[in-house]
Amino acid sequence: MSALLYQNADIYLFVAVFLLFCGIAGLIYRRTLIGMLVSMELIMNGAGLNLIAINRFISPDNGYGLAFTLIIMGIAAAESAIALSIIIIIAKRYRHIESGDIKELKY
């Protein structure tokens, strides 16, 4: 246990796993598609925080975790843009975005 609280890797990893399971619980719990997209953003942020914490505490002499976190940010931006355009099309077609009632593309 180091002297300062923020020089301990376990706290960052715990926050990352908390974000991951908040996101998974949101994916199960939410009914609307936008709520599920918000949960996806939480999962991606947990992954980024995990990478940065591991990079800081395990191998502090290179910056690959930082680069991968920036790549995750780019993927999240592209994913949310595509997902929101699809959600808007679904809302125009069905007049709602309840994920349980969209059954036309299911089978």
Added chain:
Amino acid sequence: MSIGESIFLLAIAATMGGALTAVFARSIVHAMMGLITALFGIAGLYVYLNNTFLAMMQILIYVGAISILIAFAIMLLGPDSKKYTGFSVPGKLISALAVAAVSVVMFVRFILTNLKGDPHAVYAVTAKDLGRIFTDRLVLPFELISLLLVVAIIGAVMLSISSRNSRGDK
């Protein structure tokens, strides 16, 4: 407790509270506000991990772009929070309990496993080093990210055009 540790605990509280609000809030606008709070908290944690560049990128990309995109979508669709009843299907309750059990197991493993890191090592990866990495070794992923963004933009435009053409169908 020093003032740095208090601010650190405040960032962690903002992250966790924002995540819980984003998941369990009744209104979708409140969920978006919780998401923005969690993203600011994570930016604070990045500052404590000696990554001010990444904290700025977090605020610019996530808070400035993605959250505003979600806000635009909510404003376009209307915040229809009709009859929100949580777990109606028992299968969903069972899956939620499974998720909680797995999270408890992982947390216990985190507690028991002591991560052998060196907290006092010098970690100063600057934006210059990051640019070096992207242009020396990670050239292909960098270019693939730009290709992915172009494809996403063209795909969003094509989806909006095709939905405008097929508006009279239904």
